[in-house]
Amino acid sequence: MSIRAVSAVSLALVLLLAGCKSNDDGSSAGGDNASGSSDSSKPKYTDFKDFPGDELSYSEGGTLQPVPLRLKVVDSQWSTELGDHSAKVGSHYLVLYIAATSGADDRGAQHVGLNVQYTGVKFKADNPSDCEYGQGDDGCTYASSEVSDLDKKVEDNTWRDHLWIVNQYSYVDIAPKETLIGALAIEVSDKITGVSDVQFCAASPTKGTQMYPETFPCMSLNKQPKARK
Known part of the structure; x- marks a missing residue:
């Protein structure tokens, strides 16, 4: 070579x-x-403004809360449990997953959270006369049965599997433009059939401050939950 x-x-x-x-x-x-x-593969966290759908201005106790929250429903489902709480046999939870942010872009909100007495749902049903609460001509209005803490780090599309800490009410501080995620559950008897047109209701700074869900402003969900199995 x-x-x-x-x-x-x-x-x-x-x-x-x-x-x-x-x-x-x-x-x-x-x-x-x-x-x-x-x-x-990094976790993704959506800002409140980028979630689709309508929003409600929510204030526990009305004008007693200086800065209200803005709330959106990001997902919903029927389930037998939320966190370590279970619905009674013969009932299911209608679970709504809620995005929350401060009602003012230039400041946060202190000591705020979801509360069973100031949140709820309204829906239509085949047999509204059998509803335990809020019987109307074609549907019913229920207050929340359980609510979770508002958590600061809940990855997108994991809220159904998230380990929620359930309380009757829980309080946190929210920084300006920060997005938190929580969950609330409404227990509905399986005897109520044909549940449809679910709306999320919450007390506002100017209306519905007397713990009666029938008086709360409501909004339709961006996507309705699938029927109970």
Whole structure:
């Protein structure tokens, strides 16, 4: 073999070893691709303003709360439990997952949270006369049975599996433009059939401050829950 051929082979080996070393220390294109994959798998958290659907201005106790909350329903489902609380046999929870933020962009809200006495739902039913509460001509109005804490880090689309801490009422401080997620559950007897047109209701700074859900402003859900199984 000529000296020129030996030199060419040696140069090829040196380049090959350099390429392997580059791959090992993560500085190659392969390392960059791995980093890109890692970024795509990072948890995602949606800002309140980017959730679709209508919103309610909510104030526990009306004007007693200096800065109200803005609330949106981001998901809903029928379930037998919320956190460590279970619906009675023969009933299901209608669970709503709620995004909350301060009602003022330039300031936060202190000592705020969901409260069973100031939140609820209104819905239509085939047999509204059998509803335990709020019987109307074609539907019923229920106050919340359980509410969770408002949590600061709930990844998108994980709220159904999130470990909720359930209380009758719970309070936190919210920073300006911060988004928190919570859940509330309304216990409805399985005897009530044909539940449809579910609306979320909450006391506002100017209306519905007397703990009667029939007086609260309401809004339709962006997406209705699937029928009970």
